[in-house]
Amino acid sequence: MMRLIAAAVAILSSSLALAQTGGEPIKIAASFDLSGPAASYGQMAQNGAQFAVEVLNKRGGVLGHPVVLNIQDNGTNPQRAVSQATAMVRDGAVFLIAPQISASTLAVSKTVSAKMKVPMCVSVSRTVDTTMKDFQPYIFSVVPNQYMALRAVAIRVAKQGHKRVALISNDSAGGRSSVEQLIGFLKEENPQIQVVAEEYTPLGLQDFTATLNKVAAAKPDWVFSGHFGSDVITLSKQGKAMGFFKPGQFFTLYDSETLKSLGADAVLGSEGYAAAPMNYMTKMGPESRDFVERYKARYGQYPGDDASMTYDCVMTWAQATTMAKSTKADDVMKSIVSNEFDSTRGKFRFGKIDHMGEVPTFIGKVVDSKEFAQPVLEVEEAIPGSLSRAPDAVILKSRQQ
The missing domain is CATH 3.40.50.2300 (Response regulator)
Structure with a gap:
């Protein structure tokens, strides 16, 4: 029941902003650890992702289309994460946000993102395997790895x-x-x-x-x-x-x-x-400070590191998609390795052979x-x-x- 409620809330919060945009919605998705041992990390990631989608839709969406976010709770279970991510991609999701624990991140990367050719961003897991030993061309990461x-x-x-x-x-x-x-x-x-x-x-x-x-x-x-x-x-x-x-x-x-x-x-x-201390971000410039203040107003608390990095995941994908003028996976990934991106932690680029963000x-x-x-x-x-x-x-x- 809690997983169904979490998914419904995620879809509803995205849908409320659709009146600000027009056209066929662009679907993005995430299987998050909203219950189980990693629930606190999953909740922060969910807040960051939802907030990013709200901001995007208030700005007019991506490529003139509203963005709809579907989040499901995998219970900190890699097999469930794979099943959920697979179903959401089959339902039309063109972008995935990785789960929080490393085992689930790697499983979804190998089984869903790589095989179904869907871009996936890592915002919490710090394992080096994702971008090094087990790298696949549709992955990119905005969290400094181990x-x-x-x-x-x-x-x-x-x-x-x-x-x-x-x-x-x-x-x-x-x-x-x-x-x-x-x-x-x-x-x-x-x-x-x-x-x-x-x-x-x-x-x-x-x-x-x-x-x-x-x-x-x-x-x-x-x-x-x-x-x-x-x-x-x-x-x-x-x-x-x-x-x-x-x-x-x-x-x-x-x-x-x-x-x-x-x-x-x-x-x-x-x-x-x-990786993303909120107190320091208020000193990094007006955009970073504005993010912290608006997040605080939205959720009644300051953004945790994982919330900020998940926000960066969604915003990086949105920038890459806009620069590519396409939601097609290969176009988006070419844009990821070819451009510099704005984030809550300043500007950065991605490594061409590992798609690892050169984040501080x-x-x-x-x-x-x-x-x-x-x-x-x-x-x-x-x-x-x-x-x-x-x-x-x-x-x-x-x-x-």
Whole structure:
């Protein structure tokens, strides 16, 4: 029942703006994780997509046609995501927005977008496989992937001169591979760096005490956490109570929603990275500031990183379609790799061999903001995608494995 309600609301919100436009509607679609373990990410993505469609239709739609958005809830289930995406494309959808978890993103990319030749944009999943090892010509991504984020982190750490580093992450294939990759990047930037501790924890761990004690005993001068979302919240609360954190020594992914959830438990002064911090976007220029303010007026809250990037997905497709003067898949994808696009995070282009957006990774310190009434990542540096994106040789090598 909840999936049917979510789909109905998504279609209704798109339909309300149709009076502003004319002609046969252009259908776009998404199978989102609106229930299950990734529901919070799915909800943010849904808000960003719906808001983008509302804005487009108020401006006259795309190519003079209204845009209709169909969103369905896959329950954080890859097989369901494939079934839903297939049905929506058969119903006429000419553009897909990827699900949130990496397994579903990859499944829909391979089974639906590639085989049915429909452009699909990635706005949440950070797996490198989508644009590297498992690349297919109808995919494009506006979220800095794991390679880009970790490369940006290594660039930052090298400037700070840390020598003894500890790394902790979730005990999964992705968590371990991210740590392995970060170690490689750190040593490339500074061969003198020594890894003094490496710990892995189960997803959803409720007690980080033993892990934090092991890390503290190794006496690192910098600690990286590869956790995200609820695990960052739990780790932060327990580490703060233990006195684990030292100024400038802890680093993790601090998206706006995680910091909002942490509230008073946020570790002020700790460092982190983000893909689309809403507080920084208000300083990037009138268009980015206007997006944040209008989103806040629409939903009663500031846009989370995933909402902003999903908005960018839809707007990038709309720009590419307008420049191509066509909704045909090959025309749109040719436009994607040939043009520069406006976004909530500034202008960027896409790599020609991976269709990875050269988007920035933002790095800074956690501060308490009176303006936003929550902790925020006060950005000190924006590492451009042109510096952090994988070189073509690395991308091509990954496809031979």
